[in-house]
Amino acid sequence: MNVPKDVDSNHTGKKMATKKPISPAPKHPEIENLLEKVTQTMGMPRSTAFSQQKCVTCKGDASKFKSALCEKEYSLSGMCQKCQDNFFE
Numbered sequence: 001m002n003v004p005k006d007v008d009s010n011h012t013g014k015k016m017a018t019k020k021p022i023s024p025a026p027k028h029p030e031i032e033n034l035l036e037k038v039t040q041t042m043g044m045p046r047s048t049a050f051s052q053q054k055c056v057t058c059k060g061d062a063s064k065f066k067s068a069l070c071e072k073e074y075s076l077s078g079m080c081q082k083c084q085d086n087f088f089e
């Protein structure tokens, strides 16, 4: 049997393997940490915003949402309905 083994070595000069793999999503605690840091620089730490039902972006009221989905989004991003509307527009 004649296996064309050297085909690979002929192309080592321009291998596609140099292409970067898609990096895996960061672990959740890391996101949480990062967001906490980011929101602290924005003026309202997420932890405070959530406990007071405030928006991390505009520091406005974040107790009313037009849908359960928006409410869930707040639990993720900390953005009030108004900011979500602006952000996802």
Ligand SMILES: [Zn+2]
Residues within 6 Å of the ligand: 055, 056, 057, 058, 059, 060, 079, 080, 081, 082, 083, 084
């Ligand atoms: Zn807001």
